[in-house]
Amino acid sequence: MEFLPLFHKLQGSHVLVVGGGEIALRKSRLLVDAGALIRVVAPEVEHQLQAMVDGSGGEVRRRGYAEADLDGCQLVIAATDDQALNAQVSADAKRRCVPVNVVDAPALCSVIFPAIVDRSPLVVAVSSGGDAPVLARLIRAKLETWIPSTYGELAGLAARFRSRVKQLYPDVTQRRAFWEEVFQGPIADRQLAGQGAEAERLLEAKVNGAPPHAPGEVYLVGAGPGDPDLLTFKALRLMQQADVVLYDRLVAPAILDLCRRDAERIYVGKRRADHALPQEQINKQLVDLAKQGKRVLRLKGGDPFIFGRGGEEIEELAAHGIPFQVVPGITAASGCSAYAGIPLTHRDYAQSVRFVTGHLKNNTSDLPWPDLVAPAQTVVFYMGLIGLPIICEQMIKHGRSADTPAALIQQGTTVNQRVFTGTLADLPRLVAEHEVHAPTLVIVGEVVMLRDKLKWFEGAQASV
Ligand code: SAH
Numbered sequence: 001m002e003f004l005p006l007f008h009k010l011q012g013s014h015v016l017v018v019g020g021g022e023i024a025l026r027k028s029r030l031l032v033d034a035g036a037l038i039r040v041v042a043p044e045v046e047h048q049l050q051a052m053v054d055g056s057g058g059e060v061r062r063r064g065y066a067e068a069d070l071d072g073c074q075l076v077i078a079a080t081d082d083q084a085l086n087a088q089v090s091a092d093a094k095r096r097c098v099p100v101n102v103v104d105a106p107a108l109c110s111v112i113f114p115a116i117v118d119r120s121p122l123v124v125a126v127s128s129g130g131d132a133p134v135l136a137r138l139i140r141a142k143l144e145t146w147i148p149s150t151y152g153e154l155a156g157l158a159a160r161f162r163s164r165v166k167q168l169y170p171d172v173t174q175r176r177a178f179w180e181e182v183f184q185g186p187i188a189d190r191q192l193a194g195q196g197a198e199a200e201r202l203l204e205a206k207v208n209g210a211p212p213h214a215p216g217e218v219y220l221v222g223a224g225p226g227d228p229d230l231l232t233f234k235a236l237r238l239m240q241q242a243d244v245v246l247y248d249r250l251v252a253p254a255i256l257d258l259c260r261r262d263a264e265r266i267y268v269g270k271r272r273a274d275h276a277l278p279q280e281q282i283n284k285q286l287v288d289l290a291k292q293g294k295r296v297l298r299l300k301g302g303d304p305f306i307f308g309r310g311g312e313e314i315e316e317l318a319a320h321g322i323p324f325q326v327v328p329g330i331t332a333a334s335g336c337s338a339y340a341g342i343p344l345t346h347r348d349y350a351q352s353v354r355f356v357t358g359h360l361k362n363n364t365s366d367l368p369w370p371d372l373v374a375p376a377q378t379v380v381f382y383m384g385l386i387g388l389p390i391i392c393e394q395m396i397k398h399g400r401s402a403d404t405p406a407a408l409i410q411q412g413t414t415v416n417q418r419v420f421t422g423t424l425a426d427l428p429r430l431v432a433e434h435e436v437h438a439p440t441l442v443i444v445g446e447v448v449m450l451r452d453k454l455k456w457f458e459g460a461q462a463s464v
Contacts, residue, residue, distance in 0.1 A: 011036075012035065015031050015077065016038075016070055016076045017041070017077045018077065018078045018079065019040075019079035024077070027077050028049060032052055042065075043062060065085060070098060086108060090108040099111040101113060106131075115127070115133070117144055117147060146233075148234070157200065165178060190323070216292060216293045219238040219296070219324070221235045222327055223250075225302055230329075230335060235327050235329065239259045239299070242259065242260060243263055243264065243296070244265075244297070245296075246286065246298050247265065247267060248301050259297065279312060283313055287317065302330065302331040306331045336409040340417070343450060344443075349445065349450070350446060350447050352376070355382065356380065356384075357381070358386075358388070358442065360390060367394070369394050378444070379444045383438075385437075388431060391442070392428060405446055406421070406423060406442065406444045407448045412439075418434070421451060
């Protein structure tokens, strides 16, 4: 190990920054965040840097560097583009045994800046010892996605109970077990879901010796339209901690693979007529599993609140007092339109967009047709394949031109995506001709014409 990672307490300490440009500014920002009083020495100083110094109780010496600038400083940063000057600052600091960092010159440094994930008081630092800073930054980016932004609050919660827990469990092994339960169980879940007061209450009860009652929880998560890259950070995190997964037919296998390996998987998918499990049974199963103390992931295609019956599922949970979280997903309309090069709105063609279910009750035309044919509006039909002949017929009958551009997008955002464009009049023919299958989205409106210009990137985006 070439460098030993240490965390430097700088509150109220003087830190010398030699240089007054962009790089000095970037480093100074970190130092000020850490509570340091910066002393900037440079003949010219960036306006923003000057403002930062003024606002944080530091000092600017607007002239060339002199060794005496080091007096009283606990850390030195050389951030000039004059290599000889940087080397001199480094030598002076080392002689005085003051830690020194020279930007982009590892050989002149006694300390280096890591890439930082800041969830204060929890801080993760990653370093490549100056050999490959970009690699360290990429790892940092991965950690950023993996560590929830509210993790710091979890550490804060632990800090408030720390001494009491220490008294309660003088034995370090017991204490570790206690905290592991806290950080991996419902208390952490509550805190990370933004319910700090409830987390505090549960931890208080646990410290007071409440029996380990572990209420389960349900995560109602939108998995997006198919491409796993379209998952949200939060979706992925919950997928990796759930004990059991209930998933739909629409959830792509590549997405399911991202769930925790040892999680139990239950298929509850629905096809149009042959329901694998009636909705009431799904609702009941969610309640039962959560009551057993499990963390239950209800994974749904697209967004759970858009034609996903998510509302009904959480109504049942709420009625039973079971905690739940809802994580939005990218709905098929957003995903498919983006990957097919069809903007849903456009200043010249569509000032509004409607998402409509094409699932017709009793095969009759029970949709608000006069609204759907309004001009300058894009209409997106979900579940519109079966009723497509009726949909097209009714739109034309109610005044939308038979020439209105329209598109079919099958398995949008996946590598199997297929897009067919035509007009309202010939969509049903396209379905038969190309054997179009579900899941398919139907987009009607002038915006479809833009695809000819914008489709060049199709395929480049789909990663699965
Ligand atoms: N909650 C989902 C929609 C469920 S309804 C969402 O927000 O996307 C199911 C319908 O969504 C399908 O019949 C189809 O019309 C559409 N759909 C879902 N995923 C799709 C995909 N990858 N490509 C095309 N259409 C899709």
